[in-house]
Amino acid sequence: MQLTVLMKNRNNPDTPNAVNVFTDDSKVFILCNCNNGRHDGYCYHKEALFNDDVSCVLDRQQLGAFSNAVAMIAGTELKAMYESFQDAEAAAFDAKNRAKRIKDKLSRAMMTKIS
Numbered sequence: 001m002q003l004t005v006l007m008k009n010r011n012n013p014d015t016p017n018a019v020n021v022f023t024d025d026s027k028v029f030i031l032c033n034c035n036n037g038r039h040d041g042y043c044y045h046k047e048a049l050f051n052d053d054v055s056c057v058l059d060r061q062q063l064g065a066f067s068n069a070v071a072m073i074a075g076t077e078l079k080a081m082y083e084s085f086q087d088a089e090a091a092a093f094d095a096k097n098r099a100k101r102i103k104d105k106l107s108r109a110m111m112t113k114i115s
């Protein structure tokens with residue numbers, strides 16, 4: 001099974017990006033022809049599919065293909081990996097904030113006069 005969804009191109013609105021979702025040996029693959037999608041493998045178009053975020057969909061005609069693509073990804077190993085990545089990013093964000101609070105406390109403590 002293969003689906004193509006046309007999505008908005010933030011860098012060049014006149015040239016939409018094509019995101020292809022296909023299955024092979026029961027595995028799901030997602031390819032995008034935008035710069036990041038081609039070079040890094042990760043891009044905001046793929047992220048929009050994982051998040052069921054229609055804001056990147058090119059137009060109303062693409063909504064059906066988009067929902068079918070989201071359904072193809074649901075429950076797959078890729079979706080689980082994406083969720084793990086999101087959890088890790090949230091944990092990293094929390095850890096960074098905690099480190100900042102501790103550093104601020106340390107900074108204040110170092111300047112406190114000892115009586």
Ligand SMILES: [Zn+2]
Nearest residue numbers: 032034043045
């Ligand atoms: Zn992309």
